[in-house]
Amino acid sequence: MAVKNLHVRKDDMVVVISGKDKGKKGKILKSIPSEDRVVVEGVNVVLRHTKPRGQGKRGGRLKQEAAINASNVMALCPKCHKAARVGHEIDNAGKKHRTCKKCGARLD
Numbered sequence: 001m002a003v004k005n006l007h008v009r010k011d012d013m014v015v016v017i018s019g020k021d022k023g024k025k026g027k028i029l030k031s032i033p034s035e036d037r038v039v040v041e042g043v044n045v046v047l048r049h050t051k052p053r054g055q056g057k058r059g060g061r062l063k064q065e066a067a068i069n070a071s072n073v074m075a076l077c078p079k080c081h082k083a084a085r086v087g088h089e090i091d092n093a094g095k096k097h098r099t100c101k102k103c104g105a106r107l108d
Helices: none
Strands: 013-016 023-034 037-040 045-050 058-065 073-076 086-090 096-100
Touching: 013 037
Parallel strands: none
Antiparallel strands: 013 023, 013 073, 023 037, 045 058, 086 096
């Protein structure tokens, strides 16, 4: 199975555009391209019931972020501070960069 490239990467700032957390902004903690999903800081927080594992470890109900579909987030432009589609631009050295489609600023 071929790995699909996502329009967002780990450590990108994104805004959620649909779902129960619509409008929230956060940083991507983990990207899962094979499943087309991302984990965003502070978004889709779920309770996970855990048993104590080992001496001195505590169990209980832990809050953690769950993955959401990558199509539900858009990259946040660092220059215009708006959700923007991601474009691609090749510089003089032949290196490919991700850019904001609204203002043309580089996302990398």
